[in-house]
Amino acid sequence: MLRSFDVRSALLSLAILASILAVWQITTHVPDTGPVSVVLSQDQMGRLLDKNMSSEDIEFYTSQGVAFLQLEQIASLNLSREIIDAAGGIRALGISVPDENSAPAPGSLFPSPAKIGIELWATVTDPFYVAGTNDMGYGIQIGYSLLRVVIGYTLAALVAIPLGFLIGMSPLAYKALDPFIQVLKPISPLAWMPIALFTIGDSELSSLFVIFVCSLWPMLTNTAFGVASVRSDWVNVARTHELSTWRTALTVILPAAAPTIVTGMRISIGIAWLVIVAAEMLVGGTGIGYVVWNEWNGLRLDRMIVAILFIGVMGMLLDTAFARLQRAVAYVE
Amino acid sequence: MARSFLSIERLTQQFPDGAGGTMTVFENATFGVEKGEFVCILGHSGCGKSTIMNILAGLAEPTSGVVKMDGEHVSGPSLDRGVVFQNYSLLPWLTALKNVTFAVAARFPKWTKQQVIEHSTAFLEKVGLTGDAIHRKPSQLSGGMRQRVSIARAFANEPKLLLLDEPFGALDALTRGTIQDELINVWSQTEQTVFMITHDIDEAILLADRILLMTNGPLARVAESVEITIPRPRNRTEIVEHPNYYAIRNHLVQFLGQRSKELSGMSSDDIDQRPQSVHIDKTADLDIQADAMHENPRLRAISE
Ligand SMILES: Nc1ncnc2c1ncn2[C@@H]1O[C@H](COP(=O)(O)OP(=O)(O)OP(=O)(O)O)[C@@H](O)[C@H]1O
Numbered sequence: 119m120l121r122s123f124d125v126r127s128a129l130l131s132l133a134i135l136a137s138i139l140a141v142w143q144i145t146t147h148v149p150d151t152g153p154v155s156v157v158l159s160q161d162q163m164g165r166l167l168d169k170n171m172s173s174e175d176i177e178f179y180t181s182q183g184v185a186f187l188q189l190e191q192i193a194s195l196n197l198s199r200e201i202i203d204a205a206g207g208i209r210a211l212g213i214s215v216p217d218e219n220s221a222p223a224p225g226s227l228f229p230s231p232a233k234i235g236i237e238l239w240a241t242v243t244d245p246f247y248v249a250g251t252n253d254m255g256y257g258i259q260i261g262y263s264l265l266r267v268v269i270g271y272t273l274a275a276l277v278a279i280p281l282g283f284l285i286g287m288s289p290l291a292y293k294a295l296d297p298f299i300q301v302l303k304p305i306s307p308l309a310w311m312p313i314a315l316f317t318i319g320d321s322e323l324s325s326l327f328v329i330f331v332c333s334l335w336p337m338l339t340n341t342a343f344g345v346a347s348v349r350s351d352w353v354n355v356a357r358t359h360e361l362s363t364w365r366t367a368l369t370v371i372l373p374a375a376a377p378t379i380v381t382g383m384r385i386s387i388g389i390a391w392l393v394i395v396a397a398e399m400l401v402g403g404t405g406i407g408y409v410v411w412n413e414w415n416g417l418r419l420d421r422m423i424v425a426i427l428f429i430g431v432m433g434m435l436l437d438t439a440f441a442r443l444q445r446a447v448a449y450v451e
Numbered sequence: 452m453a454r455s456f457l458s459i460e461r462l463t464q465q466f467p468d469g470a471g472g473t474m475t476v477f478e479n480a481t482f483g484v485e486k487g488e489f490v491c492i493l494g495h496s497g498c499g500k501s502t503i504m505n506i507l508a509g510l511a512e513p514t515s516g517v518v519k520m521d522g523e524h525v526s527g528p529s530l531d532r533g534v535v536f537q538n539y540s541l542l543p544w545l546t547a548l549k550n551v552t553f554a555v556a557a558r559f560p561k562w563t564k565q566q567v568i569e570h571s572t573a574f575l576e577k578v579g580l581t582g583d584a585i586h587r588k589p590s591q592l593s594g595g596m597r598q599r600v601s602i603a604r605a606f607a608n609e610p611k612l613l614l615l616d617e618p619f620g621a622l623d624a625l626t627r628g629t630i631q632d633e634l635i636n637v638w639s640q641t642e643q644t645v646f647m648i649t650h651d652i653d654e655a656i657l658l659a660d661r662i663l664l665m666t667n668g669p670l671a672r673v674a675e676s677v678e679i680t681i682p683r684p685r686n687r688t689e690i691v692e693h694p695n696y697y698a699i700r701n702h703l704v705q706f707l708g709q710r711s712k713e714l715s716g717m718s719s720d721d722i723d724q725r726p727q728s729v730h731i732d733k734t735a736d737l738d739i740q741a742d743a744m745h746e747n748p749r750l751r752a753i754s755e
């Protein structure tokens with residue numbers, strides 16, 4: 119019965135996935151005819167001509183799939199196509215234009231699942247290559263993000279759990295610190311970023327700090343709440359057995375509050391993983407968040423979607439690990 | 452009067468009454484419990500039984516008055532005073548056995564792990580828990596089994612005084628009977644002093660050497676101390692045939708039904724409130740009656 123339920127739900131999931139992919143594939147599939155030429159409006163055409171761009175050049179670039187935004191950039195360089203080609207092409211001048219692997223320009227067509235699948239296969243089969251500072255396997259990039267999360271999160275846990283314990287065991291501390299926690303907790307991680315960058319300076323440390331700050335609150339509040347609401351009967355059991363405060367904390371309060379604490383830890387790791395992507399987008403350099411941003415700038419939507427998939431899967435693995443831990447410390451009253 | 456093993460001297464407890472004033476639960480209560488004695492306390496709900504017990508356990512501080520055990524002031528909980536809580540209070544994340552070893556290890560810190568386990572298993576066996584049941588978590592045990600674990604945990608620690616707060620309140624009559632027998636069994640083997648709260652008159656008569664009767668609160672008093680003049684070992688089916696049984700029972704019923712109300716609400720006028728000793732013994736009368744019956748049977752009918 120239970121098995122057949124599992125099988126049925128798995129089959130249903132696969133069916134849903136298959137139909138999504140099918141629709142996606144059908145709506146986005148384009149035969150491989152090279153870059154799709156960009157069609158400009160009368161107005162855009164006029165603006166480019168005003169900027170002294172020759173109509174042949176416009177025609178050439180649009181047939182290569184260069185969008186209006188980039189065309190404007192090229193026009194503002196005020197260089198003829200010969201000179202640009204001599205300098206190594208427009209890409210060498212730092213203007214991102216599609217190459218043969220690129221998705222069509224934004225606003226036109228989204229990469230098809232097949233295209234993403236090919237990229238995905240390429241990444242999964244070779245996740246750890248290093249070909250340059252901006253060109254590393256997603257395995258390595260995820261590793262960077264994970265490392266940051268682990269460091270920031272562990273530091274947060276080392277502060278939040280003992281502190282939460284103290285707050286939870288002292289009603290006075292609970293009440294006195296509550297307003298601070300309530301105000302600091304809802305501050306968006308990204309709001310901390312400028313403060314961190316300004317005070318700490320170093321961008322790497324700033325990302326760690328932001329992870330730390332954001333993972334702190336759920337663990338702190340859950341630990342404090344869990345400890346404060348341990349049944350007084352259980353504390354009385356510890357008292358009638360003359361356990362020291364230390365042993366009471368470890369053998370009675372910790373296991374009693376563990377489910378609440380681990381729930382806080384699970385919420386925190388989820389937030390930390392959300393935040394690291396955003397932080398890396400802002401700070402740049404390495405990490406899966408930076409990859410997403412970088413691929414977007416290179417208009418490699420297919421690779422960007424692969425990176426996003428990686429983020430999702432990693433987040434799921436982290437959450438599953440904590441779900442296991444939650445089950446391990448759960449008890450039935 | 453010789454100093455009792457456990458002596459409660461001029462104990463007063465007041466609580467805020469919620470309207471800005473104070474409510475006196477009891478005032479200047481004074482009584483004693485002898486070593487090895489099994490004492491039950493009976494009284495209506497809310498009269499302050501649990502309050503007294505929490506003070507004896509050291510879990511609560513009285514407003515004034517002292518409790519002395521073996522001549523020493525009771526302040527704070529101690530391993531010498533074991534408590535069986537009304538709701539069992541087992542730690543739900545530990546197995547039955549671990550709940551007991553947890554306590555035994557606290558009591559005998561120098562023992563090896565093996566000693567602790569053997570001692571704990573022995574006490575679980577005494578309350579009829581053996582086999583794989585002792586490796587189960589409380590949530591996987593029945594109410595009666597949980598209560599047994601709780602009793603085993605308290606007895607295994609060999610406290611000088613055992614405090615039980617309505618330990619059988621949540622059990623069905625059948626289970627109740629079995630565990631009462633086990634409790635008496637363990638108690639008679641160890642000769643510990645037991646102080647037990649109950650709502651059940653028959654249970655109190657079956658188990659106790661002496662029953663303390665409390666009037667209704669507020670300003671409740673431990674008004675009487677009724678000696679149970681029925682020899683041990685007692686058996687729940689035979690005990691009712693003992694001539695003292697109904698006499699004692701009627702006295703208790705009458706107190707709880709009527710006099711607990713009449714006697715309540717009286718201020719102590721700053722005098723020690725000692726319970727009045729009540730000794731009911733019909734066996735002596737019965738001997739006389741038996742003789743009388745021999746000579747003149749009709750006399751008995753009249754006296755009834
Ligand atoms: N912490 C407290 N604050 C205020 N009042 C209290 C507190 N604890 C007990 N009381 C009051 O003291 C009185 C005695 O309570 P207690 O729990 O001792 O009753 P009890 O005899 O054990 O009743 P039951 O048989 O229902 O368990 C009650 O009127 C109760 O409302």
Ligand SMILES: [Mg+2]
Binds near residue numbers: 500502616
């Ligand atoms: Mg009570």
